Amino acid sequence: MKIAVVGTGYVGLVTGTCFAETGNTVSCIDIDERKVNSLKNGKITIYEPGLEVIFERNLKQGRLSFTTDLKEGIEGAKIIFLALPTPPGEDGSADLKYVLKVADDLGPILKDYTVIVDKSTVPVGTAEKVHNAIAANAKVDFDVVSNPEFLREGVAVDDFMKPDRVVIGTKSEKAKKLMETLYAPLVRQGNPIIFMDEKSAELTKYAANSFLATKITFMNEIANMCELLGADVDAVRKGVGTDTRIGKRFLFAGIGYGGSCFPKDVQALAKSAEDVNYDFTILKSVMAVNENQKTKLIPKIKEYFNGDLSGKTIALWGLSFKPYTDDIREAPALYNIDMLTEAGATVKAYDPEAMDNVKNLIGDKITFCEDAYSCADGADALLIATEWPVFRTPDFEKLSVSLNNKVIFDGRNLYTLDEMKDLGFTYISIGRQIING
Numbered sequence: 001m002k003i004a005v006v007g008t009g010y011v012g013l014v015t016g017t018c019f020a021e022t023g024n025t026v027s028c029i030d031i032d033e034r035k036v037n038s039l040k041n042g043k044i045t046i047y048e049p050g051l052e053v054i055f056e057r058n059l060k061q062g063r064l065s066f067t068t069d070l071k072e073g074i075e076g077a078k079i080i081f082l083a084l085p086t087p088p089g090e091d092g093s094a095d096l097k098y099v100l101k102v103a104d105d106l107g108p109i110l111k112d113y114t115v116i117v118d119k120s121t122v123p124v125g126t127a128e129k130v131h132n133a134i135a136a137n138a139k140v141d142f143d144v145v146s147n148p149e150f151l152r153e154g155v156a157v158d159d160f161m162k163p164d165r166v167v168i169g170t171k172s173e174k175a176k177k178l179m180e181t182l183y184a185p186l187v188r189q190g191n192p193i194i195f196m197d198e199k200s201a202e203l204t205k206y207a208a209n210s211f212l213a214t215k216i217t218f219m220n221e222i223a224n225m226c227e228l229l230g231a232d233v234d235a236v237r238k239g240v241g242t243d244t245r246i247g248k249r250f251l252f253a254g255i256g257y258g259g260s261c262f263p264k265d266v267q268a269l270a271k272s273a274e275d276v277n278y279d280f281t282i283l284k285s286v287m288a289v290n291e292n293q294k295t296k297l298i299p300k301i302k303e304y305f306n307g308d309l310s311g312k313t314i315a316l317w318g319l320s321f322k323p324y325t326d327d328i329r330e331a332p333a334l335y336n337i338d339m340l341t342e343a344g345a346t347v348k349a350y351d352p353e354a355m356d357n358v359k360n361l362i363g364d365k366i367t368f369c370e371d372a373y374s375c376a377d378g379a380d381a382l383l384i385a386t387e388w389p390v391f392r393t394p395d396f397e398k399l400s401v402s403l404n405n406k407v408i409f410d411g412r413n414l415y416t417l418d419e420m421k422d423l424g425f426t427y428i429s430i431g432r433q434i435i436n437g
């Protein structure tokens, strides 16, 4: 099938590449010329494990192409995906200007019956708005379908190719059949395609992200209680996660959730609730708790240095909002950098993939290091913000020599308390006992 994907960011590029991999001919459209030129020339624009190899294969075999021209890109496409940004507007609601602009542009250039798919995360009622915007100028029949995306960055290819479920919101039988055909290769193992109405599909996406953000936040609150009561959050996590009604995943306490989606989607759902005069109390608490959680270790770092960080150097391991991505949107590390530098500390950082993005954002506000050890070299303390595997089993002897003080503030609970005790480190983590080296 010929399909088009408008917006070639994290979701659009994964969607386009994976559908090319299942034999479709895919044209990806983006207004960012630099991005399109790079992709056309075979240079991938994001770091996403496993994506590059299928991107290169499909580009070479002619199933994947890139253009900045919407009209040229959608030529002959039976399905057009909208994978456009929906950033938070000033009031916290999802800003639909990118989605509605493309909907406006599509109306006059549709030539045959087409299915237009909202893959972006959009508030309830958006499919109708997109429908109206296209209908204002369309001369042919079309359907607008809501098909929210549940992939996680860092494991996006796997999540896309083997989704737990595919949610499709449409009342049109014609659209349903086309979507079923397109998704058939991805649901061969019995993972379901769940059909529903457009509004329910739109709300499903916000409900899923908000529920997961709530689950993490709940554990972060349990971690805060553990610190006050002398319990250990990792033990509690294992204790509750083995209850299959609760489940083991998304129970890891840490310095808060970040990324381009949880923060903005929780905020957008809270705003949608406000718009219909519903007091969504839990979501307000989730946002407030997460805000504090992100920089929770800063007061502890200050306390360690008797309240004065001026002249201190902090080594920071991890900048991306999670491992296996170069995405730094709403990364807790960035909030920690701000607070540390405001308090007069110097920050040296290392991240396996995200340093260029941080450099572009904050320039020389911090020093970027070649590896984890040169980052720690001469620093007064180590702060861990992202659980990249490379930080999990470092050479602690080397680390002891590199750091001025044997002290680690661990925002992701990477090490056991016993090993820290044995190695003589002062170790301050999340929801666990403090080890004084």
Ligand SMILES: NC(=O)C1=CN([C@@H]2O[C@H](COP(=O)(O)OP(=O)(O)OC[C@H]3O[C@@H](n4cnc5c(N)ncnc54)[C@H](O)[C@@H]3O)[C@@H](O)[C@H]2O)C=CC1
Pocket (backbone or CB within 6 Å): 006, 007, 008, 009, 010, 011, 012, 029, 030, 031, 032, 035, 083, 084, 085, 086, 098, 101, 102, 119, 120, 121, 122, 149, 150, 151, 152, 153, 260, 261
């Ligand atoms: N990043 C993620 O892991 C996930 C994101 N989502 C949702 O998917 C949507 C897209 O997110 P990302 O891919 O992360 O965004 P992104 O910012 O990485 O990519 C969006 C792309 O759209 C392009 N664009 C903007 N206006 C355009 C126009 N008029 N024509 C063509 N291209 C245009 C931008 O240049 C950019 O390349 C959002 O609604 C997000 O909430 C959903 C699931 C996962």
Ligand SMILES: O=C(O)[C@H]1O[C@H](OP(=O)(O)OP(=O)(O)OC[C@H]2O[C@@H](n3ccc(=O)[nH]c3=O)[C@H](O)[C@@H]2O)[C@H](O)[C@@H](O)[C@@H]1O
Pocket (backbone or CB within 6 Å): 121, 149, 150, 151, 152, 153, 154, 209, 212, 216, 249, 250, 251, 252, 253, 254, 255, 256, 257, 258, 259, 260, 261, 262, 321, 322
């Ligand atoms: O809508 C989206 O964009 C996506 O948002 C999340 O995916 P993503 O943001 O890529 O990454 P997650 O693995 O969900 O992690 C989000 C944040 O939660 C944090 N987290 C995650 C799990 C956990 O147990 N504890 C925890 O603090 C991570 O460190 C990270 O900062 C969802 O998991 C995806 O299903 C969804 O498609």
